[in-house]
Amino acid sequence: MLKEQINEAVAGAIKEFLPEHAQNLMIEKPKNPEHGDFAANVSPLARYAKMPPPKIAENIVKYINIDNVETSIISGFINFRAKTPKLNSCIEKIITEGENFGRNNLGNSEKVLLEYVSANPTGPLHIGHGRWAATGSALANLLEFSGYDVYQEFYVNDAGNQMNNLFESFLIRIYEVNGYGLTIPEGENSKKKYYPGEYLIDLARKFSRELPDKFKQILYYFNVPEYHKEIGAYIIAGSDYVSRRKQPELMALWDELLEYAYTEILKQQKELLNRLGVNFDGWFSEKQLYERDEVNKSIEKLKESGKIYEKDGALWFKSGDYGDDQDRVIVKQDGTYTYLTADIAYHYDKIARGFERLINIWGADHHGYVARVKASIEALGKDSSSLEVLLGQMVNLIVSGEQVRMGKRTKMITLRELLDEVGVDGTRYWMIMRDINTTLDFDVDLAKSCSDENPVYYAQYAHARACSILRTAISERFDRETGEVLPPLMESLDFEVNFDSLWQEDSSPTRNLILRLESFEDAVLTAARCRAPYMIARYIQDLAKDFHHFYTFTRVLNVEENVMKARIRLVQATKQVLKNAFDILGVSAPERM
């Protein structure tokens, strides 16, 4: 990689010139392209070298010798300019490496567990989940491309209070669709306890259709008498059946109903994620943590660390000792566990499974949890820096120029609806293309428009255009005047190239394009380091721009044969790099549009 090469050469030169103050300088791209392709600013060395920057630059340049790279000095800057043989070799490298071009070994096969989405199995995925899903799967690709061994996991919260709420809501809906006149109560309080979404009505219908006998059992065991109708759902959800819950038959039925509901919902979530091109390696069940007694085991481990104490009838974890604002409850007064307890057990399990690095994508609303979980890892005697939590900000949906408030009162727009509207490529690209630290304005109309205002189409069009040129090169042609069929310009795209013919005239669009292609390796490396797939989307935009620019200024076909061959090669290289970049994002690179 050119930048890397220059960086090493400069560092080596500084070692010769200023052995006692050797350091790396930043290699950057000059804003003014006339200065060169890369530049190093020597000013930081001024205080040690005790001479003016231009003098320092002169001294350093003496020790720099990179094949086919020119150096020049302007005041305190050393500028580097790649000569044509260097650029030619870049094209060859891309063609040779093909789909592997851009890979690096940053990860050094480190085993990474990437956890993302992890929605509750209590309802449809919403827009926010779509952002984590798209970004997470792109990050997984990016990390794999950078030498990490990535395992993608979805944590299924199939235990805890929300499961009771789901059960109760589902039960009410079953009564409702069977004509018992019950329904989910309205009001703010109700929203905390019930899932009012229509999807449970559909699910209750499906249930009643598939398992008609079950409803008879429900009537028997839950025994909602006629007079309860008026009082409504509160009776069902209240003490009436809770006291009877101890009956084994009732419990079995309870579990059966609940399992039916959440496995159906989970199935729908999985299907939708699949459709989005998101493929998890594992689905980790919270419930299983309890069944395998992992939660208790992790409490024992915490006890061993001496960071557990009892207060007010509850068991506390001294997370405050590890930088959390305050200590946290692990076992509640009533003997049940908090959400955190299971989460700690989950993270212990990840470590026990041999993952060296844990990366979680969480919504920003979970940011309070970061310190707690990190604390629990510290208590285990591990370095909590192995856990990286990426906090993602919200998604604002823009429809017809108006922001659709995602508040509690308005109807929730689901990911499925968005996907139906915008399509997979548009949804993924838009979800990924912004820094996860900023709130995302998702303009639905723009995202689904097939116009130049839409960055997805701009970029995909560049790929289609490259494909079109290559296709035309080997296709039969018609003579415009005579209508005669002419043979293809090229028999095949497999030929020897002399790249010197690329450089016969002013060719700055060509230079820029090649330098951009070359910088893909650097872009991947930086994006992987920052865990930031959006940087790849940005790279794609830049590359597409350079290619469109090249296209309008440089004819590829129907020029002198050697020139044509060299330019075809360059188009092939562009197509390859675009494809590799799109593959990381999981967005398709269409052959034609």
Place this chain on the structure above:
RNA sequence: GCCCACGUAGUUCAGCAGGAUAGAACGUCACCCUCCUAAGGUGAAUGUCAGGGGUUCGAAUCCCUUCGUGGGCACCA
């Protein structure tokens, strides 16, 4: 009140391990298709980098502070 993120052109955003004249897309205006996809390109206009301090040769970038926006501060998940 405390914690996190954000504030850059009319709009959406890059740039932020300090460095040369602050960039792009969209929108606006003026142009470019005999010929590889005009879903493209060229040119022009557009800025108190939220405000104020500080650090230094140099700050959009680092530090402090004020203001604004969003999110979070449970023995809920």
